[in-house]
Amino acid sequence: MIKIERRDETSNLIYFLTPVLAIFLTLVTGAIIFYLLGFKPLEALKFFFITPISDLYGLSELLVKATPLCLIAIGLSFCFKSNNWNIGAEGQLTFGGIVGGGVALLFYNHEGFYVLPLIILAGAIGGMIFAMIPAILKIYFNTNEILVSLMLVYISKLLLDYLVVGPWSNPEGFNFPETRQFSESARLPILFEGLRIHAGIFIALFSVFLAWVVLFKTYLGFQIKVSGLSLKTAKYAGFKGKTMILLVFMVSGACAGLAGVGEITGPIGQLHRMISPEYGFTAIIVAFLGRLNPIGIVFASLIVALTYLGAETAQIFLQVPKYTGQVFQGMILFFLLASDFLLFFRIKFLGLKKYEY
Amino acid sequence: MYKNFLRLLASVLLLLGFSINANAEFKVGFVYVGPTGDHGWTYQHDEGRKAVEAAGIKTTYVESVPEGADAERVIRQLAQSGHDLIFTTSFGYMDPTNKVAKDFPNVKFEHATGYKREHSNVSTYSARFYEGRTLLGHMAGKMTKTNVIGYIASFPIPEVIRGINAMTLAAQKVNPNIKTKIVWVFTWYDPGKESEAAQALIDQGADIIMQHTDSTAPVQVAEKAGVWSFGQASDMQRFAPKSILTSIIDDWAPYYVERSIAARDGTWKQQDTWHGLKEGMVAMAPYNSAMGSGLVKEVEKLQKDLASGKAHSFTGPIYDQKGNLLVAEGKVADDGMLAGMSVYVKGVEGDIPK
């Protein structure tokens, strides 16, 4: 029989190897699915995971796609580490986009170096304020932050809808549900001509660095981790739980807001109804896959971004249905969570002795 | 300096065989906004693609491409992977199409329903769906008993407003008592919402259901409720065999085949195409015999006249809701006015949402 025991200590090696195991299992299962769908498994996997990044353009697209995922996941890691379940990053992204986009529209005929920083700041503040709603409600009314932050996603998307269909729609745009194009000085600079990779990646990388410093080199990071481990311990240690909740939500919201504003001032260049293909939800996978560790998140965001690109490439070359990408994303997380079991528990094989319950 | 280095790196990677499809076979790519199985807008574009394929030209498509940052990548990927002509089949692809066109001067681009042609390798095309709406209005005006026509509308863009106006003008001509009730659903494709909208209109007395959205849900609701309906984009007859009087069919096939052959043979030129019943880009599905042979003949004649130019959907005098003259008696609306139409004509109730 099998016996399950809690491990006393988690080995670091297993901690970072399990994501690799999860990816491997996903690939194997993916190959089986491709086979069942009537595709050559290896060829399909090649078009899914290798072809998209086999040229410079593809690599740049990977980074374009990974940038918002990485940013949001970095923010979420603060929340998740401290046991605050903010799953409304999509809403914070949208609201950040709305506020940032509003400023961009205000300055649509201005040129100047100050325009872009203003927009980015506005976006970060927008996301931050929106994330403070579930935090404050949790602090003062004891509400469940999972549900509040989720509800706010839909509220923000409807608000964006209202704005781009109505008051903010392009006056010269024949009523199409989109705003004006932002001015050149409202756009994030492109790094290489001909590629879409934009300066947003520096924001993401800087946030990774900052997160790493805060989490590993400051007392605050220690507090965040401890308050996540056990509320009692945290209280015993005299930490201000309420301030902590507000703080991690603000960080998380600001990151999501930055991601939103990065999208609209980067690859999109205006506001319309679809500023994010659910980056906020996908980033939750990224955060987990990256083990809530800044460096891990960088890698995880690249891998998850690849599932998006791969789904497109596989459709172009093999006519593989596009939604396989989502199936892969779901599977990675399943396998990762499942293999987490190995982290905290050890399975003992006890032979066929009688098993006492 | 570093740019040169990048270019060198890129070409090395290319040489190493990383890039796919270096062969020179002529290929046409399609970008769709919905799934090919929506049985509406995207479905019809895919029918057009199949016609191109049947003409012996290789095609590729990508479906359900969101109109955001992803569209540009997909279009670019198609251009980069050896496609010589690319059809982008949704309004939201307008700016991405033009952006990619700038970087691939040797690839031809065709953007549906847009108005920007910023580079010489971008053409635009659309269909005069409103001509079909005129026929629908005629039938609706004759067939309604309650004098209430229910209209499910997507977004208040000129194309949709044009449809509402054309339909109302034609219906008023044969039945001055009709009333057009409009529900805006702010989506092109959401069967649940479309069917709820159809039900709401029926419950409020509409016995004709017309839709400017893409799913088959409204005609199914009409069938269940026993009222008349019209299919949109493709022949939806089998979803509501009793209820559907006809469908406006977007027939992109001839255009797609013609443009693909032109691009292959090197005769492709930039143009702005707006075709209607005359050219066959707008076609009507078989008329339901339930409306009586007399009415079928009338509509067939009107269809012929619209195609030949003898009749026009917007013939003056046309007034807006406030009674201002839009088109003088004996005149017809010009294409510029049609393209930017953003007011209701007299007889339509309510306001255009803002």
Place this chain on the structure above:
Amino acid sequence: MNIDINFLGILIGAIMASSVPLILAASGELITERSGVLNLGVEGMMIIGAISGFALMVITDNLFLAIIGSMLSGLLLSFIFGFLTQSLLTNHVATGLALTIFGIGLSAMIGKDFVGIPGKQFPLLFVNLKEAIPFFGPIFFGHSIVFYFAFLLPFGTNYFLKKTKIGLIVRAVGDSPLSAANQGINVLLVRYCCILYGGAMCGLGGAYLSLIYTPQWIENMTAGRGWIALALVVFATWSPLKVLVGAIIFGGITILQLHMQAMGIRIPVQFLSALPYIMTIVVLVIISRDSRKIKLNTPTSLGQIFYKEK
């Protein structure tokens, strides 16, 4: 006046019909949550139910099989969730979210060949009475069997939770798994059952959409109803009868908004669509600030991982 009354009946009937998938999914999720498990995969299970129900209908041409199949497929998907969260002790939020993403993707994959096929007319009951009785006719008659099931379900659920021994056990497990386990209750088994039941009901809710409400399959056809159902459970403060009220309010807002438009009344559509979400937050705030009220119905251990050393 007679016509107005009848119209009101039709309106109420339409609102009730639109709230059926919400009632089914929310009632299922309610049981899951009362046992202390938060499954955010409702949307995923609904969409899987929708496609499997429709696919089975097309393949077997048997509506009964289709309904059963949709429940089974929802149940199967929820089993993944159950296995991960209960046996492998994974995080509820992350697992549920993965379930939704996975379910939407998988449904589109399965559904590829079923797009554009017209559905069958689902048999409606008491159609004659619908026309014959003014006002009450369109409210109570001329609906599908699933409709009647959905409206009885909250009453059954209420009875189950309050009056039966098993219901008591479910609540005990949700409120304090540890003390329940100490009393010899098999917490794992109870939670597994509640998760599977929730999955089956979500599957049925999805099948209502693809087989009855808009009989056809299209990608993503649940269009966020799973998330609304999740909101509904909270809105109803985990009380089955209030799920019924909430579903009618949520469904009513959508239908009324369309009717107001058809009447030519200018309304901010997006604001009305956002109302259910705003109301849910307000309700959450009201119930959560008073800890006594929470204790009344809220499963105390909701979403917490339970592990007992053996």
